[in-house]
Amino acid sequence: MILYGLKTCDTCRKARRALPDAQFVDVRDDGVPAAVLADALAQFGQALVNTRSTTWRSLDEAERTLSPAQLLADHPTLMKRPLVVDGDRMVLGWDKAAQSALGVA
Template identity: 70%
Template sequence: MILYGLKNCDTCRAARKALKDIEFVDVREDGMPADVLDAALARFGKALLNTRSTTWRGLDEAERARPERDLLVVHPTLMKRPLIADGDEMHLGWGKDVQAALDV
């Protein structure tokens, strides 16, 4: 199981603490593998973008109009967090639904 997020994100920290033996990838430092990004976009679409973030608010209209994939490659902090990949399954966020699905 791999958790993609930010090391200074409180939600990612909570997920990392609750999930034992999880590999962590900081998307700001390490980026996200293209195949994982493509799979996440195919599954979650625009929901993968955090349009309530400080990064989003700092973008101009032309930048916001770019395709989601391009935005996430250039601005990885725009991703809603955490993204948890467990084999072929993916979970976005750390709500009760995700915790229940992961038996936490």
């Protein structure tokens, strides 16, 4: 299981505590592999872009019109977090539904 997120994100910290055996990848430092990003975009589409983030608010209107793939390639911290990859399954976010899908109480 791999957890993609930011080490400074409170939600990612909660996910890391709940999933202590998951490998953690900081997207700011290491990015998201192109294949994983493509699969996540295919599954989640525009929902993968966090439009409530500080990074999003700092973008100009021209940048905001870019495709989600280009936005996330240019600004990996725009990705909604965490993205948990467990084999062929992907779970986005850390709400009750995501926790339930991962078997976390």
